[in-house]
Amino acid sequence: MIVTLHYTDEKLISAIRDPLELNQAIQWLYRQYAGTVSSFIIHYGGSAQDAQDVFQETVVAFIELVKAGRFRKEASVKTLLVSIARNVWFNDIRRKERSGERDKRYQHAQGQQDLDVSETMVDLELKRQLSQLLDQMGDPCRKILLMFYYENLSMKEMTAHLPYENEQVVRNKKYKCLQYLTSLIKDHPAMATQIKELIK
């Protein structure tokens, strides 16, 4: 589908909060800002593929930030996206241990105007690890949990899309999958620490 809409920052925020408009909002973000962010990543030594991956992460982080009501209107969407992208990229290269090169680039980039997105970065890293746990579970469980908790499908709708006899089977399966995921989280040291922090 070709995006023909034009969003102001305000309309974009409202579209992101509406599940029916989210897809169009994402395409708008790509059309409007992918080029700017990609240029930045390539300027700081990334490849075209790096730029694509970083922009995807950036959009995810931005949407979660908006949905959590943490988007402060004093910065424009573009400024925020570039700040997130910059942090995602430097976290990436830090992970990939290109330390010497990274430090030099990072110090240079720090001189530029940047928003404090550290909270978003911590959140993003935690969720990235959670996603990896979900991926470990295999396709059937991943699919069932996504259908129920992300797509908000009813048991009836899920049964129509899954190879299970009836809604009760799907319900039981979903329960077991969620139990399995929580057990993976409990066994993950970083996650366990995170939970302890949360209940303090």
Next chain:
Amino acid sequence: MSEPREQILIDYLDRVLRPAERAEVEEKISTDPEWAAQWQTLKLAISGVRHSGLRDQVASAGKAWESQREKRSASVRLISRYTLRVAACVVLLAGSTLIYKFSTMSGTGMYEAYYNTYQLPTSRSASGPGSALDRAYQSSDWGAVIRLASTTGTKDSKTLFLEGIACMELKQYAQAVSRFKQVLAQNARTKDGYFNDESEYYLALSWLAENHNAEALVLLKKIKEDPDHRYHHHVIEMWGLNWKILNLKNRK
């Protein structure tokens, strides 16, 4: 609440508990650390699921956008390639035509393209001393026209002109040039315009036939710039790319 803790919390999460049961669960979460830890684990799990769902959605929208962009770039490249090919063909064709025209263009060629035999008007072929000449001319007996003209004592402009045309028909262009020049000289002396326009036009064509293009072009330009000239419109029709090429070649 006899069901295992996790099942109850999942039901609470899925909003399938009755209000009283919900209140009971909320109380447990706020007072019992084990319930609180279990609840935080569940919330974390769900936030991970939602994050994964969003990543999938963004990745899918990103792929759709990339694919659209690729298609647009490909179609722009395709259009550009075809446009360039067509433009190259047009330029090549126009260039070839121009080169061909330039190399083949000559005064003789122009003469052959534009020469038409002069049609003697009825009023100018009335009976009288010239009627034998007129009849010979009208029957395209060019040899007879030249013979009759040469036996005429004092040649008037008409006789000289018809003799010139007969020479052109017999491809004796030098003689034709001479006859037309005589008409123009005679008219200049007598201040007469009899067969003057005709002689100028056919003199220019005779020069073209002989590839004396410079002389022809001067005369044709004069006719072109004179709207009252009998052959003005003929020359206007002839004027164009061919003349420009001829002029260019002539300058070389």
